[in-house]
Amino acid sequence: MNTPSPHPRPQAYLDVSGIEVHYGQAILAVRDVSLSVGQGQIVALLGANGAGKSTTLKAISNLLGPERGAITRGSVSWQGELVSRLSPSTLVGRGVVQVLEGRHCFPQLTVEENLLSGAFLRRPGRRELAEDLEQIYAWFPRLKQKRKTKAGLTSGGEQQMTAIGRALMTRPRLMLLDEPSMGLAPIVVQEIFEIIRSLNNDKGVSFLIAEQNANLALRYADHGYVLETGSVAASGPAAELAAREDVKAYYLGATTMK
Numbered sequence: 001m002n003t004p005s006p007h008p009r010p011q012a013y014l015d016v017s018g019i020e021v022h023y024g025q026a027i028l029a030v031r032d033v034s035l036s037v038g039q040g041q042i043v044a045l046l047g048a049n050g051a052g053k054s055t056t057l058k059a060i061s062n063l064l065g066p067e068r069g070a071i072t073r074g075s076v077s078w079q080g081e082l083v084s085r086l087s088p089s090t091l092v093g094r095g096v097v098q099v100l101e102g103r104h105c106f107p108q109l110t111v112e113e114n115l116l117s118g119a120f121l122r123r124p125g126r127r128e129l130a131e132d133l134e135q136i137y138a139w140f141p142r143l144k145q146k147r148k149t150k151a152g153l154t155s156g157g158e159q160q161m162t163a164i165g166r167a168l169m170t171r172p173r174l175m176l177l178d179e180p181s182m183g184l185a186p187i188v189v190q191e192i193f194e195i196i197r198s199l200n201n202d203k204g205v206s207f208l209i210a211e212q213n214a215n216l217a218l219r220y221a222d223h224g225y226v227l228e229t230g231s232v233a234a235s236g237p238a239a240e241l242a243a244r245e246d247v248k249a250y251y252l253g254a255t256t257m258k
């Protein structure tokens with residue numbers, strides 16, 4: 001009979017170890033990135049344009065293939081299992097989902113149809129589906145008002161919420177968000193980050209958030225990593241990173257690097 005260990009090891013969550021990523025044969029986009037996300041953590045992945053944030057997220061969720069990208073060194077493990085060979089949909093089934101940059105929605109489908117598409121892989125029963133939808137609307141009351149509107153006709157903020165809501169319909173344990181603030185008004189961005197915080201507090205969803213807006217991301221994150229030309233240039237608890245003079249000089253306050 002298996003008796004539970006009196007001292008179970010803390011569960012490994014996401015662990016990225018020394019990954020290198022190439023696009024095609026020649027373009028080295030990520031040189032050496034190691035990072036981890038603990039259970040229940042919000043982690044910020046910071047860096048300027050082209051630093052390798054999106055590539056790192058796609059490497060984790062196995063979305064590099066269509067862009068002829070591949071991990072050429074290092075490894076990604078999720079809950080102790082090497083996952084680099086799993087399909088993106090299998091990984092979603094294991095609880096890891098990515099919201100791509102640019103708030104991808106199906107513009108011709110209504111907000112509700114977009115949300116429902118997120119449940120496709122799980123094939124839930126009708127009742128479960130209705131409950132999940134109501135839960136999404138509880139977090140995003142704005143989406144309830146727009147449930148019958150074509151997503152393409154809603155505001156940028158509503159489209160970002162729809163994209164996040166659709167990903168939530170997969171019932172993730174870890175969400176990878178790529179630049180959720182991009183192109184949105186500050187008030188809307190704050191609304192979205194407040195919802196992220198609630199999802200983290202109430203549902204225990206962990207987040208890895210790629211953001212150029214370091215100031216904002218570090219306000220909500222537990223831990224942060226700063227990427228520079230494909231490598232980790234700095235990392236640490238969010239409050240410490242936000243206080244570091246070198247990080248401040250480049251990423252906080254000024255929007256452009258020297």
Ligand SMILES: Nc1ncnc2c1ncn2[C@@H]1O[C@H](COP(=O)(O)OP(=O)(O)OP(=O)(O)O)[C@@H](O)[C@H]1O
Pocket residue numbers: 023027028029030047048049050051052053054055056067212
């Ligand atoms: N599909 C692709 N094919 C070839 N090179 C790419 C591709 N996607 C990104 N790159 C290159 O890889 C490097 C890292 O880009 P990446 O998009 O990961 O950076 P980022 O930090 O997310 O920047 P941004 O905030 O602009 O999206 C850049 O030099 C970029 O030009």
